[in-house]
Amino acid sequence: MIRMLLRVLGDEYARAMRRTVILMTTTAVVEGLSYALLVPVLRALLGGTPADAVPWLVAFGAAVALYAVLRYVSDLSGMRVGTTMLRGMYHRLGEHLARLPLGWYDAGRVGEVSALAGRGLLQAMGVAAHLLAPFISALVTPLTIVAVMAAFDWRMGLAASLAAPVVAAIQSRTARATAAADAERHERDREAGGRVIEFLQAQPVLRTGERFRLLDDSLLDAQRASRRTVLATLPGVVGLTITVQVGFTGLLVLGAYLALDGHIGAAEILAILVLAARCADPLLSLSDIGGKLRGARAELARLEKVLSTEPLPEPREPIQLAHHSLEFDAVTFRHGGHTVIDEVSLTVPEGRRLAVVGPSGAGKSTLLQLLARFYDVDAGAVRVGGVDVRAISTEALTARIAVVFQDVYLFDGTIEENVRLGRPDADEAEVRAAATAAQLDEVIERLPGGWATNVGEGGALLSGGERQRVSIARALLKNAAIVLLDEVTSALDPVNEAAVHAGIERLMAGRTVVMVAHRMRTVRRADRVVFLDGGRVAEAGTHDELLDRRGRYADFWNIATAPATRA
Template identity: 85%
Template sequence: MIRMLLRVLGDEYARAMRRTVILMTITAVVEGLSYALLVPVLRALLGGTPADAVPWLAAFGAVVALYAVLRYISDLSGMRVGTTMLRGMYHRLGEHLARLPLGWYNAGRIGEVSILASRGLLQAMGVAAHLLAPFISALVTPLTIVAVMAAFNWRIGLAASLAVPLVAVIQGWTARATAVADAERHERDTEATGRVIEYLQAQPVLRAGGRTGERFRLLDDSLREAQRASRRTVLSVLPGMIGLTLVVQAMFTVLLTLGAYLALGGSIGAAEILAILVLAARCADPLLSLSDIGGKLRGARSELARLETVLRTEPLPEPPEPIQPAHHGLEFDAVTFRYGERTVLDKVSLTVPEGQRLAVVGPSGTGKSTLLQLLARFYDVDSGAVRVGGVDVRAISTEELTARIAIVFQDVYLFDGTIEDNVRLGRPDADEVEVRAAATAARLDEVIERLPGGWATNVGEGGTLLSGGERQRVSIARALLKDAPIVLLDEVTSALDPVNEVAVHEGIERLMAGRTVVMVAHRMRTVQRADRVVFLDGGRIVEEGGHDELLDHGGRYADFWNISMAPSAQGRG
């Protein structure tokens, strides 16, 4: 457990953690040694001269005071290390998650990461603050007391030491018995969390389809399974608790019997036997607490193992010696990319000269958005190369690459904060004039004027308090403020009403001006403004050229154009 904790923490926190463990161990030893002074104290009190107990009582009081000081310092150290680690691990986990490839974030990760980042991390990092001191005390203090017993009478010490392997066996058996139950409970908890998130996100669709009852059953079933798994986890611990209690009670009975036998034989006095029984009683308390502490530590260990698994997931590698792109042209060189068993892009090659606009069209699921994601290095290609400014994106630092690219997605996500906070994400150090200018260029100023809170209006989590068109304008203003030389657009107007579509198109035109642009589009009016068009199907480029050239060719693009424009033609008729 401690080794895993130190491994997960890394060198930054491991040294402080080791110091805390050593301090807690010393404290537990001092606690055990303080009980050794009970023997001379009782011997003097029960002897012919009770006054001889005074110096021993003073020594006992001094050792207890030393223990109290050490306990305060060690507990304070554990609390400080625990809170520092928790804060540090939140930052470390967040930074690591931000560097993982998007392919890692499948649907099953939502519940898993949600649990890990909340309850899991708190439970794992709470070991130092709440569990380590009592756990070390429950192990070290009884061992010290056994050593004290052996120092006074080797036979009683030997009898007490027989409980040590029995306790170790019971703890190991309990750990193995509960491991399966803990794993099942975590799996059920993750599934239940995912179902809750799914149910909340799917409310519009479920209500429109009148299927809320069915989804309630799915959610109820997952919660019921989570409850059963928790019950099985509790039941798996009971045999160990009972076994440990029996061992401790049996040990106390053996020591009582042995002590009485030795006292009747004249080997030890009444004072010694009374002191040894007091020591045995003090030894029993921490041992009995091992069941509860052990269960909490096993839960924390499981969370630590999951945290370690996430932290060991390799992010996209950073180049040891980053190269600066010479320009802002783009190139795909025989790019192949697979998602699982499916080949999304198959030996795709194309170029986008600096300052030009490329439109990517084609049926859904043909890899159009993947082109943008590879340019932004959300993934790495399986073969071939994606180049920016003549440099493979894998040879450009992440910071440099992201600084050169502005992305506007179809589904805009806004953070829970004000409109101004979300716009400033494009460039946090921008002054007020620049922020206002970006908003005007994106026609976001029209939205701000009609909102009661203006710039201070809270957008809600994900931007839910704004309409789709309003969120899109915030996203465009953010991209304009960033002022990156490369712009990637992913079907930004496919779900907008006509009024918002016009406003967003004006913002997009300002955003694209003078920049290298790759746009994925279904709306043909967007495609017409591109310098070149590629038609993607089955992960391959089947046609490439100018808009008019491809229409005259009469191929796949022309068919796609005619189908797309048919509804508007009928509307005009």
Template identity: 80%
Template sequence: MIRTLLRVLGPEYARTMRRTVALMAITAAVEGLSYALLVPVLRELFGSTPDDAVPWLIAFGAAVAVYAVLRYISDLSGMRVGTKMLHGMYYRLGEHLARLPIGWYNSGRVGEVSVMASRGLLQAMGVAAHLLAPFVSALVTPLTIVAVMIAFNWQLGLAALIAAPVVAAIQVWTARSMAGTDAERHARDTEASGRVIEFLQAQPVLRAGGRTGERFELLDDSLREVQRASRRSVLAMLPGAVGLTLTVQVSFTVVLALGTSLALGGSIGAAEVLTILVLAARCADPLLSLSDIGGKLRGARSELERLDKVLRTEPLPEPREPLRPVRHDLALESVTFRHGERTVFDEVSFSVPQGQRLAVVGLSGAGKSTLLQLLARFYDVDTGAVRVGGVDVREISTDVLMAQIAIVFQDVYLFDGTIEENVRLGRPDADEADVRAAATAARLDEVVERLPGGWAANVGEGGTLLSGGERQRVSIARALLKNVPVVLLDEVTSALDPVNEAAVHEGIERLMAGRTVVMVAHRMRTVQRADRVLFLEGGRIVEEGSHDELLSRSGRYADFWNISVTPVASE
């Protein structure tokens, strides 16, 4: 458990954690040793001169005071370490998630990461703050007390020590029997979290289709599975908890019977028997708590293992000696790329000279958006190479590559904050004049003027307080402010009304001016402004040329063009 925790935390926390564990162990040992002073205290109290117990009582009080101070220091240390680790792990997890390839984020990851980043991380990092001290105490204090008992009377000490391997065996058996139910419980929790997120995100569609009741039933089914998994987890834990309780109680009874027998035989006195019983009772309390602590530690360990698995997931490799491109042309050379078992691209090659515009056209599922993601190195290709300025993107550091590229997606996500904060994501150190100029070029200034609060207007989580066209203007202003030589556009006007479409097109034209551009085109008016057009189909480039050249060939592009523009012409 501690080894897994230290591996997840990294070397920067290892020394602090080991020091905290050592302090907790010393505190637990001092607690056990303080009870050893009960032997002379009770012996003198029940002897012929009770006044002789005063020095021992003072020593016992001093030992308890020392224990109390150590307990305060160790608990405070555990709390500080836990808080520091939680803070650090949020940053580490966030940074690691940001470096993982986009392909890692499949549909099942949303609920898993949501649970991990909230309850899971708190549970795992709460070990140092809340579970480690009682766990160490439950192990070290009874062993110290047993050692004292052996020193006092070896027969009674050995009788108490017999319970140790039984308790350990019960804990191991319980952990193994709980492994399956813990995994099932986690799977059900993750599924339920995903269902809740799905239910919330799908409200507009569900209400439009009048199927909210059915979807609510699916969510209820998922929550009922969580309840069943919880019940099975409790039932699986019961034998271990009952076995632990019986073992401790039987051991206490054996010590009591043996102590009584020794007292009746004259081997020890009544005061010594009473002392042994007090020690045995104090030894039993922490052992009985092991069942509850063990369950919590198993849950924390499961979360640690899942967290460790995520942190061990390799991000895209960074070059040891990164290169910096001096040109801004783009190229794919014999690129093959597979997504799962599907081959998205098969030996695809093309180039985009610096300062030119390339439009990518094709049916849905042809891989147009994936092509942009390969250029931005959201994925690594299986074979071939993606080049920026003649340099393989795998030989360019992520920071340098991202400093060369601006991406405007079809679906814009804005962070919960002001309009200005979202625009400044393009270049946080930009001065106010540059921000205002980028906004004007994207015609975002029109939106700012009519919104209450202006630049300080909050956009809401995901930009929900703005319309689709307004979000696109923010995204374009952000890209303009970044002012980079390469622009990737995933057709941004496909779902806009005519007014917003015209405004966004104007902003896009300013964004593309003088830059190397690759644009995914859904609306064919965009294609006419490109220097060259690629038509993708079946993982290959089936046609390539200028708009007019492709029309004159009367091939797949011409058919696609005619289908796209015919409804407009008939209107």
């Protein structure tokens, strides 16, 4: 467990963890040794001169005081190590997740990572703070007490030690028996969590009378999995309890026999039985502690699996960009077992606009994602400024690209905080200018909170058009040389569409632009149009050239503009 923890965290935490383990082990040994002083105390109290017990009582009190100090220091050390590791792991996990390719985040992965970053990480990193000390105490203190017993009477010590292999066997068997049940419970809990999110998102549909049976079934499966986990651990709990009770009863019988036969004094047998009783509590707690440790180990294994996922590689010697032209050179990209982009070659000179159109599933949005290096290509090369994006540092590439998606995600905060994400060090005048250019200022004026209005999680408290204006203002404030637009007006009403188009025109001015569009209003303003179908470039040229060819693009244009023509 400790080795896995250090393997996941890194060597920088090894020294502090080893120091804490040594301190906790010393504390447990001192606790066990302090009980050895009960023998001379009871011997003096039951003898002819009870006053002789005073020095031993003082020594016992000093030993207890030393144990209390060590326990405080070791618990404090464990808490500090645990919080330090938790903070470090949050940073490491966050940095690693930010470097993983976007394709890694499928529908089920987001819920899994969310659970791991919340309850899972707390459970795994809580080992040092909450579980390590009681676990070491439950193991070391009884072993120390058995050694003390053996020092006073080897027969009692030998009898007490016979329980150790039985306890170890029970713990090992319980761990094996619960492994499959724990894994199933985790999977069912993950599925149930995803169904709860779906239940919340599907309220408009569900309130029309539909019952969400998928949630009912998943919660029932989670309940059954939890029941199976409890049943799997029950034999271990019962077996451990019986072992401890049988062991104590055996010591009691052996002690009575030795006392009656005159081989051991009454004070010694009484002290040894007190020591045996003290062994019982930590041994009985092993079931609960063991279950928690198994849960923490499972979370650590899942965490290690995430951290072992290879991120997009960073260049050892990044190349600086001299200009901002774009190029796809025989690019092929596969995802989910099929080819999404198939040997696509095209160029966008610096300061020019490229429009990408085509049917759904043609690979249009994937082109933008490859430009922003959300994925790496399987063949060919994507170049920015004549440089392969794989030879550009992620920080440098991100700084030169502004992306406006169709589905805008805003962070739970104020409008101003979301706009400032484009460039956090921008002054107030620059933020206000970006808002005006994006026509966000008229939205701010009608909101009661103005700039301090909270947008809610994901921007849920704003309309789609308002979220788009925030996104455009953010991109304008970033002032990147390359702008990627992904169907930003496809779901907007006419009023918001006109306002967003005005903001987009300001955003595109003087920049290298690649836009994916279903609506044809922005396509006509592009310097070049590419019609994509099945991951291949079916046609390419200017808007007028493609209309004159009367090919796929002309058909697409006629269908898209037919309602407006009839009107």
